[in-house]
Amino acid sequence: MQQITEKLVCQVIKPRTQESHKGSFGRVLTIGGNQYFGGAIIMSASAAVYSGAGLVTCATDPQNFVSLHARLPEAMVVDYRDQQMLAELLPQMDVLVIGPGLGTDATALAILKFVFSQVQSQQHLIIDGSAITLVAQQQLTLPSAQIVFTPHQMEWQRLSGLTLAEQTPANNQAAQQKLAATVIVKSHRTEIYLPGQPAWQNPVGSAAMATGGMGDCLTGILAGFLAQFSAAPAQSILAAVYTHSAISDQLAQQQYVTLPTQIIAALPAYMAQMSQEK
Ligand SMILES: NC(=O)C1=CN([C@@H]2O[C@H](COP(=O)(O)OP(=O)(O)OC[C@H]3O[C@@H](n4cnc5c(N)ncnc54)[C@H](OP(=O)(O)O)[C@@H]3O)[C@@H](O)[C@H]2O)[C@@H](O)CC1
Numbered sequence: 001m002q003q004i005t006e007k008l009v010c011q012v013i014k015p016r017t018q019e020s021h022k023g024s025f026g027r028v029l030t031i032g033g034n035q036y037f038g039g040a041i042i043m044s045a046s047a048a049v050y051s052g053a054g055l056v057t058c059a060t061d062p063q064n065f066v067s068l069h070a071r072l073p074e075a076m077v078v079d080y081r082d083q084q085m086l087a088e089l090l091p092q093m094d095v096l097v098i099g100p101g102l103g104t105d106a107t108a109l110a111i112l113k114f115v116f117s118q119v120q121s122q123q124h125l126i127i128d129g130s131a132i133t134l135v136a137q138q139q140l141t142l143p144s145a146q147i148v149f150t151p152h153q154m155e156w157q158r159l160s161g162l163t164l165a166e167q168t169p170a171n172n173q174a175a176q177q178k179l180a181a182t183v184i185v186k187s188h189r190t191e192i193y194l195p196g197q198p199a200w201q202n203p204v205g206s207a208a209m210a211t212g213g214m215g216d217c218l219t220g221i222l223a224g225f226l227a228q229f230s231a232a233p234a235q236s237i238l239a240a241v242y243t244h245s246a247i248s249d250q251l252a253q254q255q256y257v258t259l260p261t262q263i264i265a266a267l268p269a270y271m272a273q274m275s276q277e278k
């Protein structure tokens with residue numbers, strides 16, 4: 001399996017053109033965070049902002065508005081039940097994230113179905129967490145979009161029907177081809193299945209990452225990278241997966257556990273370092 005390298009990351013994270021503005025770095029909408037899982041969507045939106053997305057909006061339960069504003073004043077908010085507002089916002093977006101902390105109740109399903117009905121074929125749609133579980137449980141038809149699934153192994157079992165023991169590279173690739181989407185199967189050594197490519201493996205990351213919210217954080221980094229970089233989307237996806245874990249490895253030199261919020265805070269410095277390496 002091909003290994004992602006730091007060199008690949010440096011090819012994606014380029015110094016910014018000085019004559020640029022926020023619109024040059026893409027618009028991201030993160031959708032999720034019910035009344036119990038607000039932290040998940042706050043971490044996703046934060047990771048998108050700190051990885052450099054130009055404009056980030058968070059569609060969530062209004063109960064999360066105050067905490068989101070307090071932690072992340074850079075983000076705008078919208079009530080995720082407000083279909084009229086969502087219908088206006090969605091076409092403006094380059095990247096959508098749906099699922100972190102969304103939950104699997106009737107409200108969550110209605111929001112997911114609405115987003116599937118509105119998303120456009122050129123938009124990147126990152127489907128994570130509860131949204132993966134809903135797609136699997138409800139056997140939803142996937143919309144025409146640039147879809148990236150980010151399941152952990154149990155979510156991948158729900159989506160692909162493959163038990164953990166059956167999740168071999170060959171079986172994973174076959175299941176990914178059936179979905180006709182990019183699939184990031186997260187584990188200690190995350191595997192990335194991109195349409196029309198042999199599989200990739202992430203060689204970095206450690207058990208210091210085994211803490212709640214770590215996958216929510218990854219969704220925001222993926223969104224930030226897809227929103228702003230001119231590299232092929234496949235390269236941006238691989239670079240995002242590596243960056244998430246490489247930052248944890250740097251922090252883990254001093255820390256037993258690395259928190260998602262600490263990885264988020266370290267994104268700008270790591271990205272500056274990578275953008276300067278030849
Ligand atoms: N702060 C917040 O708001 C947070 C909100 N969150 C949100 O919660 C929602 C539900 O997501 P979820 O991942 O917590 O639950 P679910 O989908 O039931 O999966 C867990 C089951 O799968 C199993 N399992 C097997 N292999 C595994 C693997 N490699 N990695 C992980 N699990 C593995 C695992 O096995 P066990 O732990 O029992 O050994 C268990 O039986 C989702 O929307 C998410 O965004 C979280 O992000 C946390 C922080």
Ligand SMILES: Nc1ncnc2c1ncn2[C@@H]1O[C@H](COP(=O)(O)OP(=O)(O)O)[C@@H](O)[C@H]1O
Nearest residue numbers: 152186187188205206207210212213214215216
């Ligand atoms: N032992 C480990 N080694 C390397 N990476 C890990 C380890 N445990 C978890 N991770 C990473 O942390 C993230 C966990 O994602 P996920 O289970 O969706 O978390 P959550 O839903 O709580 O945000 C994945 O990117 C996974 O690769």
Ligand SMILES: [Mg+2]
Nearest residue numbers: 129152215216
């Ligand atoms: Mg998750």
